[in-house]
Amino acid sequence: MEPVGITLVKKELTVDHLVLILDLVGTFVFALSGAMAAVRRRLDLFGVLVLSFAAATFGGITRDLLIGAVPPAAINDWRYLAVSLLAGIITFFRHPTVNRLATRVLIFDAAGLGLFAVAGTHKALSYGLNPVMAALFGMVTGIGGGVARDVLLTEIPVVLRAELYALAALAGATVVVCGAALQFPSALVSVVGAAFCFGLRYMAIRNS
Amino acid sequence: MEPVGITLVKKELTVDHLVLILDLVGTFVFALSGAMAAVRRRLDLFGVLVLSFAAATFGGITRDLLIGAVPPAAINDWRYLAVSLLAGIITFFRHPTVNRLATRVLIFDAAGLGLFAVAGTHKALSYGLNPVMAALFGMVTGIGGGVARDVLLTEIPVVLRAELYALAALAGATVVVCGAALQFPSALVSVVGAAFCFGLRYMAIRNS
Amino acid sequence: MEPVGITLVKKELTVDHLVLILDLVGTFVFALSGAMAAVRRRLDLFGVLVLSFAAATFGGITRDLLIGAVPPAAINDWRYLAVSLLAGIITFFRHPTVNRLATRVLIFDAAGLGLFAVAGTHKALSYGLNPVMAALFGMVTGIGGGVARDVLLTEIPVVLRAELYALAALAGATVVVCGAALQFPSALVSVVGAAFCFGLRYMAIRNS
Numbered sequence: 001m002e003p004v005g006i007t008l009v010k011k012e013l014t015v016d017h018l019v020l021i022l023d024l025v026g027t028f029v030f031a032l033s034g035a036m037a038a039v040r041r042r043l044d045l046f047g048v049l050v051l052s053f054a055a056a057t058f059g060g061i062t063r064d065l066l067i068g069a070v071p072p073a074a075i076n077d078w079r080y081l082a083v084s085l086l087a088g089i090i091t092f093f094r095h096p097t098v099n100r101l102a103t104r105v106l107i108f109d110a111a112g113l114g115l116f117a118v119a120g121t122h123k124a125l126s127y128g129l130n131p132v133m134a135a136l137f138g139m140v141t142g143i144g145g146g147v148a149r150d151v152l153l154t155e156i157p158v159v160l161r162a163e164l165y166a167l168a169a170l171a172g173a174t175v176v177v178c179g180a181a182l183q184f185p186s187a188l189v190s191v192v193g194a195a196f197c198f199g200l201r202y203m204a205i206r207n208s
Numbered sequence: 209m210e211p212v213g214i215t216l217v218k219k220e221l222t223v224d225h226l227v228l229i230l231d232l233v234g235t236f237v238f239a240l241s242g243a244m245a246a247v248r249r250r251l252d253l254f255g256v257l258v259l260s261f262a263a264a265t266f267g268g269i270t271r272d273l274l275i276g277a278v279p280p281a282a283i284n285d286w287r288y289l290a291v292s293l294l295a296g297i298i299t300f301f302r303h304p305t306v307n308r309l310a311t312r313v314l315i316f317d318a319a320g321l322g323l324f325a326v327a328g329t330h331k332a333l334s335y336g337l338n339p340v341m342a343a344l345f346g347m348v349t350g351i352g353g354g355v356a357r358d359v360l361l362t363e364i365p366v367v368l369r370a371e372l373y374a375l376a377a378l379a380g381a382t383v384v385v386c387g388a389a390l391q392f393p394s395a396l397v398s399v400v401g402a403a404f405c406f407g408l409r410y411m412a413i414r415n416s
Numbered sequence: 417m418e419p420v421g422i423t424l425v426k427k428e429l430t431v432d433h434l435v436l437i438l439d440l441v442g443t444f445v446f447a448l449s450g451a452m453a454a455v456r457r458r459l460d461l462f463g464v465l466v467l468s469f470a471a472a473t474f475g476g477i478t479r480d481l482l483i484g485a486v487p488p489a490a491i492n493d494w495r496y497l498a499v500s501l502l503a504g505i506i507t508f509f510r511h512p513t514v515n516r517l518a519t520r521v522l523i524f525d526a527a528g529l530g531l532f533a534v535a536g537t538h539k540a541l542s543y544g545l546n547p548v549m550a551a552l553f554g555m556v557t558g559i560g561g562g563v564a565r566d567v568l569l570t571e572i573p574v575v576l577r578a579e580l581y582a583l584a585a586l587a588g589a590t591v592v593v594c595g596a597a598l599q600f601p602s603a604l605v606s607v608v609g610a611a612f613c614f615g616l617r618y619m620a621i622r623n624s
Contacts, residue, residue, distance in 0.1 A: 038576070046583060047576040050559075061482070066269070068278035070484035071540075075556065076549055124279075133284055140283065143258075147360070152563070154362050154570050160246070160255040167254060274477070276486035332487075341492055348491065351466075355568070362570050368454070368463040375462060 015126050018186050019119050022194070023060055023073065026115030027080050030145040031056035031087035033108040036095065037149055040102065045092050052088030053081065054152055059116040059144035066137065067127045106205050109146050109158060110168075114197035117142030117169040118190045121176040131177040138173030139166060142197070164204050172197025223334050226394050227327050230402070231268055231281065234323030235288050238353040239264035239295035241316040244309045245357055253300050260296030261289065262360055267324040267352035274345065275335045314413050317354050317366060318376075322405035325350030325377040326398045329384040339385040346381030347374060350405070372412050380405025431542050434602050435535050438610070439476055439489065442531030443496050446561040447472035447503030449524040452511065453565055456518065461508050468504030469497065470568055475532040475560035482553065483543045522621050525562050525574060526584075530613035533558030533585040534606045537592040547593040554589030555582060558613070580620050588613025 034055025038048040057074035064072035074080040120141025124134035143159050143166060150157040159165045172193040179189030242263025246256040265282035272280035282288040303309065328349025332342035351367050351374060358365040367373045380401040387397030450471025454464040473490035480488035490496040536557025540550035559575050559582060566573040575581045588609040595605030 041572075043576055044579055046579050046581065050575050050582050065273055065481055066279055066283055068276075068484075071482050071543075071545060071549075071553070075482055075553055076545065078548055078552075081552060127279075129279060129284065132286055133279075136286075136289060137279070137283055151359060151362075151567060152573055152576060154567075154572055156249075156362055157360055159258050160251055160360060163252055163254050165254065166258050273481055274487050274491055276484075335487075337487060337492065340494055341487075344494075344497060345487070345491055359567060359570075364457075364570055365568055367466050368459055368568060371460055371462050373462065374466050 015122055015186055018190060019123050019126075020073075022115050022119035022122070022190060024079060024083055026112045026119060026145075027056040027060070027074070027083045028087050029108045029115065030059065030112035030149075031084040032091055033105045033112060033146070034149045035088045035091035036105045036108070037153060039091060039095055040105070041153055045089075048092045049085055049088040051149060051152060052091070053084040055145045055149035056080070056084040056087070056112075057145075058148035059112070059120070059141050062144040063116075063120045063123060063137070063141040066140070067124060067129070069123070069127070103205065106158065106162075107202065109149075110198050110201035110205065111194075112145055113142045113165070113169050113201060114172050114194035115142075116145065117172040117197055118176050118193045121173040121193075122180075122186065122190070125177070125180055131181060135170060135173040135177045138176065139169040142169035142172070162201075162204065162208075164200060168197045168200035168204070171200060223330055223394055226398060227331050227334075228281075230323050230327035230330070230398060232287060232291055234320045234327060234353075235264040235268070235282070235291045236295050237316045237323065238267065238320035238357075239292040240299055241313045241320060241354070242357045243296045243299035244303065244313045244316070245361060247299060247303055248309045248313070249361055253297075256300045257293055257296040259357060259360060260299070261292040263353045263357035264288070264292040264295070264320075265353075266356035267320070267328070267349050270352040271324075271328045271331060271345070271349040274348070275332060275337070277331070277335070311413065314366070314370075315410065317357075318406050318409035318413065319402075320353055321350045321373070321377050321409060322380050322402035323350075324353065325380040325405055326384050326401045329381040329401075330388075330394065330398070333385070333388055339389060343378060343381040343385045346384065347377040350377035350380070370409075370412065370416075372408060376405045376408035376412070379408060431538055431602055434606060435539050435542075436489075438531050438535035438538070438606060440495060440499055442528045442535060442561075443472040443476070443490070443499045444503050445524045445531065446475065446528035446565075447500040448507055449521045449528060449562070450565045451504045451507035452521045452524070453569060455507060455511055456521070457569055461505075464508045465501055465504040467565060467568060468507070469500040471561045471565035472496070472500040472503070472528075473561075474564035475528070475536070475557050478560040479532075479536045479539060479553070479557040482556070483540060483545075485539070485543070519621065522574065522578075523618065525565075526614050526617035526621065527610075528561055529558045529581070529585050529617060530588050530610035531558075532561065533588040533613055534592050534609045537589040537609075538596075538602065538606070541593070541596055547597060551586060551589040551593045554592065555585040558585040558588070578617075578620065578624075580616060584613045584616035584620070587616060 031052040034051040038051040121138030124137040175193035239260040246259040329346030332345040383401035447468040454467040537554030540553040591609035
């Protein structure tokens with residue numbers, strides 16, 4: 001669709017950077033959700049850090065495995081580990097109280113859901129998947145982190161307990177797919193998609 | 209082993225179609241087993257649909273990841289999603305009663321086990337794995353869906369609780385491997401292999 | 417870094433053999449830990465064998481998927497299956513008593529942790545990952561088997577419950593990375609790294 005090679009290269013770099021930024025912010029908020037869930041279950045510092053890393057990277061690792069991008073970015077790039085550990089350490093030493101962490105876990109989980117759904121959709125599109133499948137793919141990617149966190153703590157994953165969870169991820173991914181088809185700027189589309197997904201989940205959490 | 213290229217192409221197409229059919233039927237029955245397990249645990253419609261999709265596609269996704277066929281068919285082809293959602297919706301609105309669903313979960317699980325064990329073995333053979341490993345591979349593939357369903361519901365997977373579960377999958381896979389070595393028609397071999405696996409599991413369920 | 421091609425080939429073969437040996441011994445001890453955990457939960461022979469195989473091969477399969485070495489060695493090579501089943505059968509028929517198996521599960525788990533952390537680091541280095549990521553990679557690989565075993569039995573994985581678990585794996589992996597950078601003999605480095613990791617875990621188990 002791009003007329004000249006130089007533009008294509010520039011655009012791909014932009015999408016790569018965009019995916020990296022969305023990934024790292026998503027990693028941070030999912031790591032917060034994992035660390036808070038671990039603190040709630042009274043794990044020690046090391047358990048908290050491991051759960052931060054697992055919750056933060058499972059979505060991205062799943063995405064990269066499914067599209068054949070190996071080794072996955074979350075393992076091949078030290079920034080993912082650094083961001084996960086930072087979130088874990090902050091949570092462990094700074095959580096004022098264990099009460100009300102349940103709601104906070106869900107809110108950070110919702111933010112990660114939106115960010116990874118959008119990042120996964122972008123990456124799937126850039127690997128040449130068709131739009132419908134790219135959206136499905138973004139949904140699966142977004143769900144990964146929360147599933148890993150809950151399965152490791154032997155809880156039924158939030159995606160099975162919460163109404164609209166998977167649908168919210170799919171809605172965010174659909175925004176990205178439609179925006180890409182209409183050639184809207186990627187950054188704008190990403191912000192709208194992630195905010196839309198987060199907003200749906202936030203309202204569901206507030207109302208329950 | 210094929211003398212002319214045209215025959216090779218035709219044969220590969222046939223195996224591809226066969227794997228697709230086995231996959232889609234296996235997807236449907238595993239989705240039914242996942243949906244029924246979710247209904248039994250009183251999840252809402254969205255949870256039921258997610259569990260349908262997870263139980264239905266996990267075996268095939270595992271197989272495709274293990275042989276390097278990425279992106280996996282279950283994500284790259286909309287029919288898997290459609291079949292999973294259909295099974296989930298039917299189960300949610302049509303299950304007459306929650307009673308006795310436990311046995312039905314196991315029976316549809318047994319059907320999926322046989323179908324995926326056979327499909328996994330075919331696909332592994334067509335990717336050039338040797339016969340012994342292809343059978344092992346089919347077994348692992350068949351087990352995937354049930355493990356995903358049970359782990360997500362925080363139950364010990366049926367493969368660990370049920371006698372002969374893994375052996376039944378291995379038996380079905382072995383039929384396929386022997387049939388392929390003897391150059392029997394793939395479709396016939398598949399039906400016999402899947403029926404053999406299902407029969408073994410069905411008798412075990414009846415007797416327990 | 418190698419001046420002549422012939423040396424490179426020879427060195428790669430050596431690392432391949434080393435990884436195979438570390439893998440098979442790690443497979444055996446993780447299979448023992450899986451089998452004992454299954455016996456403790458009073459699973460029958462088939463369940464014990466499946467859990468042996470899952471605990472034994474999950475770390476290596478995870479590693480191979482993450483670096484793109486498909487099909488994974490644990491499925492493509494019959495020796496992994498044979499070693500897993502042997503460990504499962506020995507455990508099922510020879511465990512003198514179910515008491516005190518909890519501690520033994522942890523000790524064999526610690527041995528597997530060290531062996532897979534070292535093997536994973538070697539393989540990651542030979543696939544061209546940079547040293548810091550290779551160590552992280554070895555850590556993730558070592559953790560896999562224990563996570564699979566505990567998740568399948570619906571227990572919180574030992575990596576989340578035990579202090580220093582992930583750090584011990586990282587320490588063993590770091591020994592390998594430093595040894596490789598200093599061009600020390602691979603076999604020596606592997607033994608020291610695995611022993612260091614095992615020693616850290618063993619002390620933690622004794623003190624708890």
